[in-house]
Amino acid sequence: MKALILFVAWCILFVLAWPVALLALFLMPLVWLITLPLRLVGITFEALFALIRALLFLPARVLGWRG
Numbered sequence: 001m002k003a004l005i006l007f008v009a010w011c012i013l014f015v016l017a018w019p020v021a022l023l024a025l026f027l028m029p030l031v032w033l034i035t036l037p038l039r040l041v042g043i044t045f046e047a048l049f050a051l052i053r054a055l056l057f058l059p060a061r062v063l064g065w066r067g
Contacts, residue, residue, distance in 0.1 A: 014021035 010021060010024070013024065
């Protein structure tokens with residue numbers, strides 16, 4: 001569904017301003033490559049926070065607390 005909305009938006013942009021639409025089409029892979037390391041950092045921090053949370057709640061889970 002997200003891809004369909006993106007495609008329809010690009011088609012509308014292509015009709016209204018085709019040079020901008022073509023520029024967006026060619027720059028999209030470059031933007032994806034630039035944001036890829038930021039996504040990896042986000043995944044790493046999310047995993048780190050999940051590990052810290054699991055370690056903090058470990059005593060309660062051992063004692064039988066149900067959340």
